[in-house]
Amino acid sequence: MPDQLFSDLYRDTDRLTWAPVEEVRRRGRQRTRRARVAGVLAVAVAVGVLTSGAAVLAGHRDATPPLPPATVVPSTPGADPTVSPTPSAESSPSPDAQSSRRPTGGTPSSRPPSRAIPAGATLQLADLPPGFAMSQGRIKVDWTLESAAVSCENRLPALSVGALADRFAVFDSPTAWLAERVTRHSQADAVTSMKRVRRIVADCVPARPDDSLSILAEGLGGDDGVLVGGEIKGIPSRWLFVRQGDLVAQLRLDHQATPDEARHFAKLVADRLCVGTDAC
Known part of the structure; x- marks a missing residue:
């Protein structure tokens, strides 16, 4: 007895009308062509979308300036180097602004001037009588007026x-x-130092009856010039002080130097001090 499944299939298909083989093949070819056309259209649409998107992105890239490169900032030895972004146009001055801030001829720079005293600000060998030679280093004895003032009561x-x-x-x-010593002060302190010279001489109370300090001459040269004479522990001395601007020179002269000789040296000292100060 035939299987029931085949019996039902025979019954359902007994009266069906089948299309010719050639017709079936023609319909299959039509479906294949439609599928191909649809695929091509889908690819074309996708390409168009990508192209328009790329154009939009390219337009945005052209309108937006590139980010500035990072600048490596050198660090101190032993520290890790840091990376800081290049300053933006708002925080960094333009070349025109930078050039306008550069010092020009006749305009002092913002860097403070050097406080060092140049060698040319002291007396030179050409200023002295024949027979003198420049000594190397400082002398071992303290010849200044300060050392004499220590002996005051x-x-x-x-x-x-x-x-x-x-x-x-x-x-x-x-x-x-x-011997000569040149010191640099502020303008006000240089003036005060010259006042101290006169005060020390006037206020000193000698420790011994024969000790003495006195002003021998003033107005000898420069902005201020004073010759001090003294005898401490039986040793006579002469000290010449000359101020020019913010520089003060103290000179140890021969103990027999007269006011006229001191005036000659004071003018030489004042001219030399002009090498180290703008006050001249």
Whole structure:
């Protein structure tokens, strides 16, 4: 007995009308062509979308400036280097603004001037009589007025006020020696230092009956010039002080130097001090 499934299939298809083989093949070819056309159209649409998107992105890239490169900032030894972005146009001055800030001829720069005293601001060998030679280094004895003031009975103020720098010069001859100290102060402190010279001389109370300090001459040269004479522990001395601007020179002269000789040296000292100050 035939299987029931085949019996039902025979019954359902017994009266069906089948299309010719050639017709079936023609319909299959039509479906294939439609599928191909639809695929081509889909690809074309996708390409168009991508192209228009790329154009839009390219337009945005052209309108937006590129990001500035990062700048590596050098660090101190042992520290990790850091990376900081290049300053933006708002925080960085334009080339025109930068050039306008650069110092031009006749305009002082923002860098503070050097406080060092140049060698040319002291006396030179050409300023001294024949027979002198420049000595190397400082002399071993303290020849300054400050050392003499230590022998006074009373306490006196410091001679040098607010000294910022100093320079020494020492000259020797077979029969004498000459020493100079130049100190730099502020303008006001330089004036005060010269006042201290006069105060020390006026206020000193000698520790011994034969000790003495006195002003021998004033107005000798420069902005201010004073010759001080003294005898401490039986040793006579002469000290010449000359101020030019913010520089003060103290010179140890021969103990027999007269006011006229001191005036000659004071003018030489004042001219030399002009090398180290703008006050001249």
